[in-house]
Amino acid sequence: MAGSFMSPVALAFGVLERTNSAAWLSAVTSAALVPMLAATLLGGGIADRYRRDTVLRLTSFGAGLTQAGVAVLLLTHQHPALLLPFSALNGVFQGLTTPTLRGILSNLAVGRGLQQASSLLASVSNLARILGPTAAGLLTATVGGGWAIAADATSFLLAAACFSRISLPDLLPRAKDSPTMLADMREGWTYFRSQPWIWSVTLAFAVFNATNMGFWQILGPVIANDTIGAKGWGLVLSARGVGALLASVVLVKLTLMRRPMRPALSSMALAALPLMLLGVGANTFWLAAASFLAGVVAEFFTVVWETVNNTNIPERLLSRVGAHDEFWSFASLPIGQLSAPVLAATFGTAPVALTGAGVAAAAMLLASLVPSFRRIEINHDDV
Structure with a gap:
């Protein structure tokens, strides 16, 4: 994850250094x-069909070769x-990794341990989020x-080597008349679309990712290249990691x-604040402060979402439902990335940054009003 958080900064400024073109970066x-999705x-x-530890070893090794x-x-x-x-190849390997x-x-923890496991994993990820962008800058x-x-x-x-230390039990042999992978998918x-509490959040993040993340990833480095520079941009991204790390550490015990x-969901509206400040030309300090806050609220949502999913979705469907959540949430991201330079040139x-932030915040607030959230609970009795 440390390397993955270095990659966006390094790739963005590497491409801009070579081409000085937002279109090439996009x-x-x-x-x-696109291939990842x-x-x-x-x-x-x-x-959901094969051993998840084996899948992670193979996909990590492939991603390492393509990044090389x-x-x-x-x-x-x-x-x-x-x-x-x-x-494109790297995107394919990462697309196979995420739902796994x-x-x-759910193979490694149960009960309240699921929240603790999600928080501990997030803590490690967020430490990498802090160090990675700064090192890349x-x-x-x-x-x-x-x-x-x-x-x-x-x-x-190295991740592939670490995954080799995980050894899950072998799955039971599949019967000859068992469903095909297409039927499994x-x-x-069918389960995903039958649960409004899942697809409503997915829809909200589809809007959020297009108008907030997509614009941020493209317009951010372009603006930073002329203002705060690669070092400043790396610090802004790292500030988000500091906020997320703080939140994840607290959530291990809370x-x-x-x-x-x-x-x-309501707090996720604050995650659009950095893009809003980017639009008004804020300096490194205020961008970093807003990014820190965005990290806190985004991590709170992530731990909540992972815990709710693991306690309310059948284990045998977790990866497939999670794959639909990831796919439809991020399918709109390329639209935001590709349209950002066009919209910025026109308006x-x-x-563009201010409008994108406003739309993203509204999407989160509207999603929080979905009635079915009244019955979605975390059962703390399974400690």
Whole structure:
């Protein structure tokens, strides 16, 4: 994860250093995202059908090899078009990884241990979120983004080695008349669409990711390149990690309320604040402060969402339902990334950033009003 959080900063400024073009940055970023989304649904079916520890070992190894290819291209100053196939392959491996990670916690913890496991995993992730962007900013400013991507490649290979230390029980042999993978995936979709409390959150994040994250990832580095620079941008991203780390550490010990979804969604509206400040030209300090707050509320929601999912969705469906959640939440992200430079050129960077932040915040507040959240609870009796 440390390498993964280095990658966006290193790749963004590496591409801008080579091309000075927001359009190329948008293309390279989307080249990884679109295949990742396409592979996510398949990843859900695979993760519920095969041993999740084995899947994680293979996908981490593949991601390490593809990121190594990206690093070589950046270090040898090749044309950015050559980055596209490597980015696409890396996206495929990460798409297969995400639903597997979401499902494996239920194999390792039960009861309140699920919340603790989610919080502990988030703490490690957030520590990496703090160190990764800052290290990437320093490396990019001194020796270039290629070396940060090389560190990312190494991290995936090390992760594959760590996953080899996990040994889940073998799955029972599948009967000859057992459903096909396509039927399994269809079952996951049927469950997903039958649960308003799941798809309403997914829909809200589809809007949020397009108008907030998509604009932030493209307009942020472009604005920072002319204002606070790579170091400042790395610090802003790291501040979000500090806030998220603080929240995740507290949530290891703090017991969540029985019905946490409405507070979690309402607080997510604050996660749009950094994009709003970016639009009004705030300096590094205020951007970092807003990013810190965004990290706190986003981590609170993440732990709530993971815990609610693991306690309210059948274990055998977790990865498939999680895959649909990931897919439909992020399917809109490339739209935001690709439209950001076009909209900014037409209407101006500041209006686009401010409008995107407002729409994203509204989506979270509206989702919190869904009636079915009244019956979605966390059962603390299973401690």
